[in-house]
Amino acid sequence: MHLEGHFTVNASIDTVYAFLTDPARVSRHMPDVRDVIIQDADRFTVTARVGVSHIKGDVVMKLEIRDRRPPVSTTVVGRGAGLASVVDMVTSFNLEVGQGGETLVHWRGDVTISGKLAAFGPQGLLDRIARKNIDTFIDGIRSGLSART
Amino acid sequence: MFPADFDYVVPRSVDEAVAMLVHYGDDAKVLAGGQSLIPMMKLRIASPRVLIDVNGIAELAGLRRDGDRLVLGALCRHADVAASPLVREHLPLMHDAAQLTADVQVRNRGTVAGSLAHADPAGDWPAALLALDTHVTVAGPDGTRTVPLAAFLVDAYTTQLGANELITQVAVGIPPGRTGGAYAKFERRAGDFAVASAGVQVTLDEAGRCAAVAISCGAVAPSPFRARAAEAMLAGQALSEDLLAQAEHAVRDEASPFADTRGSVEYKRHLAGVLVRRACVAALARARGERVDTLHL
Amino acid sequence: MTRSDSRYVGASVRSKEAPRHVTGRGRFVDDLVLPRMLHAFVLRSPYAHARIVSANAGRAAHATGVYGVITPDDVVRLTTPFKPGRYAAGLRVPVPEYATAVGKVRYVGEPVAMVAASSRPEAEDALELIDVEYEPLPAIVTTEAAAAPDATLIYDELGTNVAWQGHVSFGDVDAAFARADRVVSANLGIHRYSSTPLEPFACLVDPTPERLTLYCNCQNPEVVYEAITEALGIDGVRVAVPDVGGGFGQKIHLIRKYAVLTALMAVQTGRPVKWIEDRSEHMMAAGHSCDQEFDVEAAVRNDGEVLGLRIADTDDVGGSVSTLTIHFTNKLNNLFNTYRVQNLRLEGRSVLTNKCPVVPNRGIGKPGMCFIWERMMDAVAQELGLDPIAVRRRNLVTQDQFPYTTPNGNIIGSGDYQGLLDRALKNIGYEDIRAQQKTGNDRLIGIGVVIGLEPGGRNAARDMAIFPKSKQMPGAGGVEGATVKIEKNGSVVFTLGAPSCGQSHETTAAQIVADVLGIPPDRISASGGWDSSLSPWGVSCANSGNNFHLYDIGAVHGAAMRVREKVLTLAAHLLKVDRSALDLRDGIVGRVPSAAPNSSADGPATITFAELGKIAYANQALLPEGFEGGLEATYYHSHPHADPGMLPDETGRVRAQYTFGSAAHAALVEVDPGTGRVKVLRYVIVSDNGTMINPSVVDGQIYGSAAHGISVALGEGFVYGDDGQLLTLTLLDYGKSTTLETPRIEIEHHPVPDPYTTLGQKAAGEGAAIPSPAAIASAVENALSPFGARVRRLPLTPERVWNLMHVSR
């Protein structure tokens, strides 16, 4: 599943870039996070509670910040296991300086779910879960950035 | 096919069950019929750490008439509804839904309240009971509260039920005279969830016109919904073939299904209309006192 | 016994298997328990296509209760790859295939690792602790995408995803098209389904020091027997097959992977290991039939005669090369259906995709060929404005042509195709229905009448018609044994050469023995399940290929005849009469009353089997001179056409199978215009299975296979998402029909005995699964005639039928 969008933050492009490429700060805004372990400047592991109703469980997601092109773009690649399934997620950010000095963040997210959830999870529902999680993630980042400024 | 390990606790009363829910929080699930929960646990796409088995709470069992309401305890099974002469006589829509839910064995275990709590968009009870005057009573740490079903159902698999709450009963208003209801379901094969479903409850006036009508649609939106546009078309009218055809079209536009292996968006919209129309015809006949068997499509 | 003096053959003798099953006393693999037994689970790929970067068993190996973990590295280190068998005869480049994925996974559910623990829950818990790192690759889910020039390769070794291409051609096809009045063409398709036996795969391995015993619910034990020997390099192997909960082709091939894995785990841990597949594993990875797409052209004359057929066939064989050409070669069994057309060309392509590998299923290859022929018969009738039945009649092989040799070399011993059609039309009331359709009403009622063959008796050399250089042919033709023994106490036991998967082989074989030995079936029993060390098995040892009626019946009959000879010899000696004066009845050997009118010999006039048994096994002094002790005989049977030296001739003609049952199917359906649901109102079959040994058993086989074909036609099948995820992991999502969707099938028997089999019998198993998809397609197309819709593809799900109405409108 592919999702994309953009938002504007009242902060400099360098500030936004630094935020997006900092595992400690990015991970804090991921949805329903229970635990975060930072391995190094690029890699971190997040345990999150995912799902609805009784189709719910902990997904352990290993994430890596890749393709750093300061201060214009970066990609977060993650793979998580849980709920008898595997979730692959790629979120990339492209930054642009707006006319008033604010930063325009373009994001693209791709989520693929493999395994039992893909087949047994009620269809349509998975898309909703994925969409909701990405939306929450983006909202989190946005508010995290706003809070800083 | 074993579930991940969990603890199993057996409350003897609603209060005790609520206390357990408060204690274990989000890690716990209530086990009533278990006919949806246990398969998901075996597949390990659900792994609650604690199961609170409420099957031993006597006060939650069965169904009874309470004045102008039918009251289903939280442990009332689909089979209890199917076997009830009271339901058959006064709430044929529910009789239909009970007949059409899953299969004999599942109907013997699964509960109506559990089905509402699960809020599967393609489940039968949320859609069927939405066409009736249904209220859900839940118990929590702060006592009990009663909410209309429409408010209880929030979204796909999402209800108002808090993590520390439990449904204690479901109450359905028994319609007065000159009314009839029907529930129609299209399934890929016997025992399946609905591709689309519809509940219709019609009340006629003395002239045989439609005094009031409630139309619910299941499986064709993230959550079952009342087809208000179609209802508005029919209310106060003589239900002619033409009018029913218009209502059928209106329902197609009100539906917002997602595509899956059960069908495309276009097909599900079409089915929603067809089912509403067929349920209308059956409900109307029943309102006129005719005997109509459960529709098997 | 001659054909005329049967007492039990031909009667619906009470089932010998049923009493144990109705009381829960069947013995299936999962019912067996051994001391210190471990329980194994298989870890499977969640991806349709991915490289395996690493597989680490460290955490799992230390989990509670775990005794062993097998990863792909272990499999490479400890086993030898499978040899490409005849199912992969078209493989051009050697591609090693192991019991688990190695290097790459190529379909969702492909086995990657195995863990064994002291309890099932512990083993399952430990699965989650095996760390496999994957690098996902693009999933290829259509043959079109697979064949694209820039497609990601599923097997790098092959350099293409079109893993095999070839053709067969008989007669002069070009000349047929040159002299045709018209060419009728259609693009036809059959989807992916399988036979989903209710009991999934099951293996239990006991690694005793002297030899390794595998209890396994396999249909063709030879496959797992050889797989273990090859993969593990041990020949101390015993395979035992207890009760099997259905096979239908599903339990022939891919089960070998699990037999090897379970055996390896048992050897590694030194303990018995049981592995039981679950339903979702079975749906993902136990094998599917092939998605098949056909571009068909028929050269026809204006009177409906079909002069020739050209077929271009694309088979989606999934993510394995091990069954690359199995569906294609099975089409040779049924190339001409029941028609006398002389000219046919079949081009095939086997295309790899990231889906489950393909395996045999009920009728493999043959339902597709029947579908092609019967769809084309209707298409020809429509284009020429002829009656569809008349077009079929115009082309049927006629009774005076039997024995009929098809252009590709099959010899059909007998049949009455016109007679089958006549009876089917009469039974369903064809003329009345047609007349009612003309009077016109709003209901969408349709009728379809088709005809098809049920080939029986497998000839492995068939594959050489396409692959002349193939070296893997395990002997042409076919041979199979059976043993019959009169026990010391006078009861009778028999041992068949092949396992059964529920086709009442014990009952049927007992009827044969009962007639030959003159003893009631209730004193006869099977010696037990199949056992590689005890069962007299030949190359035809298989619960597949419709082998039983031909080989096993012939063998058990032959063995019983040998025992009968011994009985007569011994009895004649003991009774001091000429053996020609003796007969066997109710377990007693005695003088034939008419044969000895003035018999005044002294001594008793009769002797019982029990008395004979005591003497034959325990009183050597009373035996005639030169008489071999015991009352037991083994006999290996072969069909007269199963010439061991027979190979395809230079044009590829070969006897692909040996017996040919046939049947006409008539379906009456109604389409719900609102939902597109097809309801089968009536379903009539007129069937020629030759001489029937037990008519109720034959009925059961017909009911079951017809029900499967109907279910397939109306929606049963696998669905993959665009990313190669299988979306039909349950029988519900897969759409298996219940009692409600399955019609009440009506059968009339019209047996024409086969001149080449022991008792005139023909195949009676998967047969009705072959024409039934075509019959439903024909009936639905007829019902949709107000819309001018053409049915070209299966399945006819309500939505597809609704679309056919909708689109045509």
Added chain:
Amino acid sequence: MTHSVRITVNGEAYEGDVEPRALLVQFLREQLGLTGTHVGCVVGECGACSVLVDGVLVKSCLMLAVQANGREVTTIEGLRRGGRPHPVQEAFVNGFALQCGFCTPGFVMAAHALLARNPNPTEEEIRRDLSSNLCMCTGYVQIVEAVKSVGSDPGTGRHRGQTPERGDSTP
């Protein structure tokens, strides 16, 4: 943590410990050796594991063993009456209502439960009720006929009860 249970199976009481996650079908098969109850699917869709719990037909793969504590379970092995096969079992044998036999115990239990509720079902009623159980071999025709034959046999009117009386079972 295991739980102590007391479950009466085919008239005999069993006391023992079960893990919460053990399903009833596993308790019956593995702890009691009653292997007539079969497992054909994952998620309660094939009916092969059907048994009676307090006389009510359930799928034993959709019920935890611990939930059967204090209850009476009847399996296919307990359906015999006085050492003789139950009329439904006889009808399945006589009617060739099975092939591989794997679905058979579940079908027999389901047919028994149907006939207990409705001693003379029509074909339509039989087909509607038994749609809970799947058979891959028979095409259902002979199964439906067998059930019909029991229903129409006046000699079997006695088997109206749900669970066989205690002591009348011979597992």
